[in-house]
Amino acid sequence: NAGVTQTPKFRILKIGQSMTLQCTQDMNHNYMYWYRQDPGMGLKLIYYSVGAGITDKGEVPNGYNVSRSTTEDFPLRLELAAPSQTSVYFCASKKQGANEQFFGPGTRLTVL
């Protein structure tokens, strides 16, 4: 049981490039979340999903897109990367009816 896995661990992008951050969970959780964490700050919700085929915006969705074609996977797409998207990105999942979110180890992204 690997929990929540994220790839890559680190990435440097140039302004205007695009990339996909991968997130997979093997706990059969319905709910999945993408957060960003800027240095010294708490987490801000980018997008979330309550099940396969269903996604919705969080607090800071601009510049990002998501899809949820399976229960296990919830990739986050960055189009036209900007320096303001430099951050650490965390994926999380939780079981329906529970409060506890399980987080992945994060992806550290730098946009230069």
Add this chain to the structure above:
Amino acid sequence: TQLLEQSPQFLSIQEGENLTVYCNSSSVFSSLQWYRQEPGEGPVLLVTVVTGGEVKKLKRLTFQFGDARKDSSLHITAAQPGDTGLYLCADNSGTYKYIFGTGTRLKVLA
């Protein structure tokens, strides 16, 4: 929009000292969670509190939920270097979405 403010922002103490950190909300909490995040890792849930006035203990950590359910505190007794990390409070406001606080960064010196 609900805002969660945590204080202090930073705390550096010696091993064996006691400390308290706080989480205050601009609106009533639905169910409050406390997480700890160690450097280079994702947050890990410590506790969930739901009922106003509730007190929960987890070894040397004591969590208190305010009667009005708009504030919470985390007290650590005899802090150890292993307690070092970022402490975050979070609430879901009764929805699927979670709001996280600004965090308290704790460093315990040996």
